Amino acid sequence: xxxxxxxxxxxxxxxxxxxxxxxxxxxxxxxxxxxxxxxxxxxxxxxxxxxxxxxxxxxxxxxxxxxxxxxxxxxxxxxxxxxxxxxxxxxxxxxxxxxxxxxxxxxxxxxxxxxxxx
Amino acid sequence: xxxxxxxxxxxxxxxxxxxxxxxxxxxxxxxxxxxxxxxxxxxxxxxxxxxxxxxxxxxxxxxxxxxxxxxxxxxxxxxxxxxxxxxxxxxxxxxxxxxxxxxxxxxxxxxxx
Numbered sequence: 001x002x003x004x005x006x007x008x009x010x011x012x013x014x015x016x017x018x019x020x021x022x023x024x025x026x027x028x029x030x031x032x033x034x035x036x037x038x039x040x041x042x043x044x045x046x047x048x049x050x051x052x053x054x055x056x057x058x059x060x061x062x063x064x065x066x067x068x069x070x071x072x073x074x075x076x077x078x079x080x081x082x083x084x085x086x087x088x089x090x091x092x093x094x095x096x097x098x099x100x101x102x103x104x105x106x107x108x109x110x111x112x113x114x115x116x117x118x
Numbered sequence: 119x120x121x122x123x124x125x126x127x128x129x130x131x132x133x134x135x136x137x138x139x140x141x142x143x144x145x146x147x148x149x150x151x152x153x154x155x156x157x158x159x160x161x162x163x164x165x166x167x168x169x170x171x172x173x174x175x176x177x178x179x180x181x182x183x184x185x186x187x188x189x190x191x192x193x194x195x196x197x198x199x200x201x202x203x204x205x206x207x208x209x210x211x212x213x214x215x216x217x218x219x220x221x222x223x224x225x226x227x228x229x230x231x
Contacts, residue, residue: 045222
C-alpha cells in the first residue's frame with residue numbers, strides 16, 4: 001500500500017526560528033517520486049519540490065532545504081529563519097510508476113499547518 | 119494568465135441540485151485530475167483522465183461524474199449535491215507519468231446547504 005504520514009498536525013514558531021516538517025512514506029515500489037506543496041491562507045496549492053527515489057542528495061533552495069533518507073523512508077522539509085509569510089499548510093505527496101495501475105497519481109499526507117508568529 | 123483555471127471559484131447550492139465545476143488548462147498537459155480537500159484529511163482523488171478517451175475513478179468517485187471535453191477541459195459534476203460534498207475542489211494537470219509534477223488550479227469552494 002502507498003501511504004504518506006505527516007505526524008505533525010500543527011506547528012507554531014516565532015519568526016526567525018528554524019522549523020522542520022516531517023514526512024514519512026510507505027511504498028513497495030523501487031521507483032517513486034516525492035513532492036512538497038505549500039497551501040498559503042489564500043488557498044492555492046504551490047509546488048515546492050520533486051525528488052525521485054534514486055536521488056538522495058539533500059536540496060537547498062534559499063531558506064528551504066529537504067532531507068531525503070530512504071533508510072528511514074523520510075523526506076523532511078526544513079525552513080531556516082522562518083518568516084511570517086511561511087505560514088501555510090504544507091503537504092507531502094508520493095507517486096510511483098506502478099501504483100495500482102494508475103501510475104502517477106499523487107497520494108497526499110494530511111498536511112502540517114505551520115504558523116509563524118512575529 | 120493562470121495556466122490552470124477553475125470556474126466558479128465559489129458556489130453555494132442546495133441539496134439535490136446539479137452542479138458542474140469546470141477546469142481549463144493552457145499547459146498542454148495530457149493528464150488532468152479532480153481532488154477534494156476536507157479539513158484535516160488532505161487531498162483525495164475523485165477522478166483522473168490520462169487523455170480525452172481515458173477516464174478513471176479515483177479514491178472517492180461515488181456521487182461524482184466527469185467529462186473530458188477536450189485535452190484542455192475537464193469538468194466535474196455533482197448530479198444531486200448533498201451536504202457532505204461541501205469541500206474545496208481542486209483541478210490539477212500533469213504532463214504524463216509518475217515523475218511529472220502536478221500543477222493545481224486555484225480551487226473551487228463549494229457549499230451544499
